[in-house]
Amino acid sequence: MDLHIVVRVLGTVDSCVLAGLEARRVHVECDIGRGSEPAFHLVGLAATTVKEARERVRSAIKNSGLEYPRTRFTVNLAPAELRKEGAALDLAIAIAIVLALTRRSAPPNSAFLGELALDGTVRHADGVIVAARSLRALGYERVFVPAEDAAEAALVEGVEVIPCATLVAAVNHLLDVEAIVPSQRSVAAFETRAETTEHDLAEVHGQDEAKRALEVAAAGGHHLLLSGPPGAGKTMLARCLPGILPPLELAEALEVTQVRSLLGELPRGRPLDWTRPFRSPHHGVSMAGLIGGGSGLAAPGEISRAHHGVLFLDELAEFQTPVLQALRQPLETGRVSITRAGGSVVYPARFTLIAATNPCPCGWAGDSLRACRCTPAAIDMYQRRLSGPLLDRIDLQVAVRRVPVEHLASEPQGERSALVRERVVAARARQLGRQGCLNAQLKAARLRQVAGLGPAARRTLERWAAQRGLTARGFHRAWRVARTAADLDASDDIEEHHVLEALGFRLQDVAA
Amino acid sequence: MAIVGSRRPSPYGEAVAEQLGLELARAGVVVISGLALGIDAAAHRGALNGGGPTVAVMGTGVDVIYPAAHGVLAEAILAGGGALVSQFPDGTVPRRHNFPARNYTMATLSDVVVVVEAAEGSGALITAEAALDLHKEVMAVPGSVFSPLSVGTHGLLRDGAGLVQNARDVLAALSLGGEVLDDPLATPNELGFRLPAPRDGILSHLSDVLALNAAEIARKLQLPVAEVLGRLTALELEGAVRRHQGGYVRALRRGKERA
Numbered sequence: 001m002d003l004h005i006v007v008r009v010l011g012t013v014d015s016c017v018l019a020g021l022e023a024r025r026v027h028v029e030c031d032i033g034r035g036s037e038p039a040f041h042l043v044g045l046a047a048t049t050v051k052e053a054r055e056r057v058r059s060a061i062k063n064s065g066l067e068y069p070r071t072r073f074t075v076n077l078a079p080a081e082l083r084k085e086g087a088a089l090d091l092a093i094a095i096a097i098v099l100a101l102t103r104r105s106a107p108p109n110s111a112f113l114g115e116l117a118l119d120g121t122v123r124h125a126d127g128v129i130v131a132a133r134s135l136r137a138l139g140y141e142r143v144f145v146p147a148e149d150a151a152e153a154a155l156v157e158g159v160e161v162i163p164c165a166t167l168v169a170a171v172n173h174l175l176d177v178e179a180i181v182p183s184q185r186s187v188a189a190f191e192t193r194a195e196t197t198e199h200d201l202a203e204v205h206g207q208d209e210a211k212r213a214l215e216v217a218a219a220g221g222h223h224l225l226l227s228g229p230p231g232a233g234k235t236m237l238a239r240c241l242p243g244i245l246p247p248l249e250l251a252e253a254l255e256v257t258q259v260r261s262l263l264g265e266l267p268r269g270r271p272l273d274w275t276r277p278f279r280s281p282h283h284g285v286s287m288a289g290l291i292g293g294g295s296g297l298a299a300p301g302e303i304s305r306a307h308h309g310v311l312f313l314d315e316l317a318e319f320q321t322p323v324l325q326a327l328r329q330p331l332e333t334g335r336v337s338i339t340r341a342g343g344s345v346v347y348p349a350r351f352t353l354i355a356a357t358n359p360c361p362c363g364w365a366g367d368s369l370r371a372c373r374c375t376p377a378a379i380d381m382y383q384r385r386l387s388g389p390l391l392d393r394i395d396l397q398v399a400v401r402r403v404p405v406e407h408l409a410s411e412p413q414g415e416r417s418a419l420v421r422e423r424v425v426a427a428r429a430r431q432l433g434r435q436g437c438l439n440a441q442l443k444a445a446r447l448r449q450v451a452g453l454g455p456a457a458r459r460t461l462e463r464w465a466a467q468r469g470l471t472a473r474g475f476h477r478a479w480r481v482a483r484t485a486a487d488l489d490a491s492d493d494i495e496e497h498h499v500l501e502a503l504g505f506r507l508q509d510v511a512a
Numbered sequence: 513m514a515i516v517g518s519r520r521p522s523p524y525g526e527a528v529a530e531q532l533g534l535e536l537a538r539a540g541v542v543v544i545s546g547l548a549l550g551i552d553a554a555a556h557r558g559a560l561n562g563g564g565p566t567v568a569v570m571g572t573g574v575d576v577i578y579p580a581a582h583g584v585l586a587e588a589i590l591a592g593g594g595a596l597v598s599q600f601p602d603g604t605v606p607r608r609h610n611f612p613a614r615n616y617t618m619a620t621l622s623d624v625v626v627v628v629e630a631a632e633g634s635g636a637l638i639t640a641e642a643a644l645d646l647h648k649e650v651m652a653v654p655g656s657v658f659s660p661l662s663v664g665t666h667g668l669l670r671d672g673a674g675l676v677q678n679a680r681d682v683l684a685a686l687s688l689g690g691e692v693l694d695d696p697l698a699t700p701n702e703l704g705f706r707l708p709a710p711r712d713g714i715l716s717h718l719s720d721v722l723a724l725n726a727a728e729i730a731r732k733l734q735l736p737v738a739e740v741l742g743r744l745t746a747l748e749l750e751g752a753v754r755r756h757q758g759g760y761v762r763a764l765r766r767g768k769e770r771a
Contacts, residue, residue, distance in 0.1 A: 211737075464745075464749060485738065500746050504744060
């Protein structure tokens with residue numbers, strides 16, 4: 001009986017798998033038996049990528065010059081009902097085996113992440129920062145991560161990050177042969193890079209109306225629709241929006257970094273991504289591509305990649321209707337929850353939507369130089385595709401017209417983005433100071449509290465609402481935009497002219 | 513006589529068609545048109561406001577109103593002592609190839625065809641061509657040289673169509689004389705529109721044919737675009753301007769408001 005206990009050897013190590021922006025804890029246990037034939041059993045609802053860990057782990061251990069069990073042994077991934085995917089459990093499995101053989105235990109409150117190469121190198125894993133943040137929340141104090149991901153993990157405060165270049169290095173650290181120096185938060189990562197704005201408003205010819213709409217959109221967090229013929233510069237205008245938004249806050253940058261890390265899209269050598277996202281998916285994008293999805297657990301879609309940035313949908317009428325319908329929830333809440341076979345995940349999706357559309361199928365309706373050849377019925381049908389619940393959630397709509405060619409040769413005369421950004425930053429500060437959120441996110445009740453209308457302003461808004469048959473939602477949206485116009489004016493009160501300007505951006509209201 | 517033109521006219525064209533319909537109806541002329549959107553509807557409306565019968569020549573069966581939104585107009589035409597006529601059997605639904613035949617019929621029924629705003633290739637030009645084949649008088653209303661909607665009408669004028677500046681020009685072509693007009697002394701370049709009193713200076717910079725947007729006006733006046741946009745909205749609320757194809761145009765007072 002005694003003999004039995006002595007020869008049974010167990011190694012236990014913790015790791016995790018990711019479900020959206022949350023980590024689920026995984027215990028990796030290795031039990032080395034006394035059997036005759038050497039055999040490696042892996043149990044615990046492992047997906048294909050994890051089953052293949054057997055081959056990687058065996059080669060990595062042997063090629064690292066470490067001892068490999070010569071008997072039958074079992075690695076269990078607990079909890080058994082949680083489906084495990086990805087190669088990031090490799091390191092934990094290898095460590096569990098090594099610890100079992102050496103009869104050592106892992107330091108307490110430690111977790112291991114990383115994929116193994118056959119030569120024992122620890123390879124990059126996606127979502128290391130997400131894992132580190134979640135593991136800290138679960139009470140872990142130390143994470144062993146691939147060396148190349150260490151700077152990223154070190155962004156998370158309150159958790160010690162041990163960078164592992166190779167399996168041997170990790171083992172030597174654990175067996176007190178040679179300690180690895182923990183990674184420090186790199187100061188350089190926190191220095192906001194001087195934003196290299198590729199697209200400056202000053203380079204756009206004319207289009208002052210659309211530029212003003214961009215400024216209002218940036219200041220209040222409002223969504224914007226640009227309608228105009230091909231070549232009017234809708235795309236160029238949209239690309240200018242990130243340049244007039246304030247630089248990302250640290251908390252925002254960390255969120256952007258997490259989504260990008262999860263997708264494995266974080267630029268190498270830049271653990272913290274300060275770039276304001278600008279995403280412009282093609283109109284053929286699938287539901288999974290835009291909103292998020294895929295088999296098992298849903299991956300983030302374009303709307304989450306655009307978190308804290310800009311989502312530009314060109315040719316809005318060409319997108320599939322169900323895809324556009326699915327945008328409604330994230331537009332309202334700034335988050336999206338997606339349920340797939342593997343469970344439900346929530347991703348952040350607080351973006352500014354810029355949609356662009358032609359006024360008619362041929363694109364030339366309203367152009368002063370080229371006649372539109374669409375029948376009124378075709379135009380009607382085209383615009384009906386756009387109408388409804390999605391358009392109802394876009395606060396600002398503006399018609400963009402082509403700038404006459406003869407003007408294009410001259411030097412454009414407009415404000416630089418940096419100048420506009422100063423006004424945007426000031427207007428945002430006013431909003432945050434007053435109500436803790438941007439105007440576009442104000443609930444109706446709160447709007448009445450913090451954004452009172454003067455008598456003249458109220459009369460004008462009500463008159464328009466009656467004349468154009470505004471819904472309650474439309475009424476409140478115009479009100480919010482008026483509040484933003486007032487904030488750009490550094491005005492505490494919403495004056496009548498602020499309301500009038502806001503109404504000027506309601507292309508959708510047709511006189512009854 | 514027939515009044516035909518674009519299905520998507522400028523406010524100017526619409527106002528001209530309505531005014532011509534009204535004054536010609538008052539002069540005892542039967543106004544013929546095609547019950548379509550835009551110029552056609554304006555001509556019918558004007559004729560009804562002028563108290564005259566008006567005839568809609570349809571490209572569908574007489575029991576199929578197209579566009580469906582013109583059901584009320586069709587009823588008003590019948591109530592006004594006019595007629596809905598069609599060469600197609602009852603129940604014929606709108607078919608693209610039926611409309612040129614309808615246009616030909618319209619020309620057959622008319623002594624004079626007046627074209628108000630027609631872009632290149634417009635169906636109204638088919639009616640005009642048919643009228644020429646049938647040795648009927650073709651006339652056209654000039655428009656802005658900046659507007660694509662003037663290309664067809666100016667082409668007709670260049671090729672010898674009669675110039676229409678007012679209802680009297682049409683009456684002269686019909687050899688009816690102008691004595692029944694509202695005001696025979698009215699200057700010939702005035703069709704009878706009144707512009708709203710210019711309460712806002714911006715108004716004088718707007719056209720009734722070409723849409724200008726807030727940015728273009730703001731540049732001209734050297735004013736901030738936000739201010740101009742607000743002032744345009746105020747004018748829009750008062751009905752002095754209208755949004756039109758991505759910009760603003762001066763709203764012309766309708767004939768029926770004067771009547």
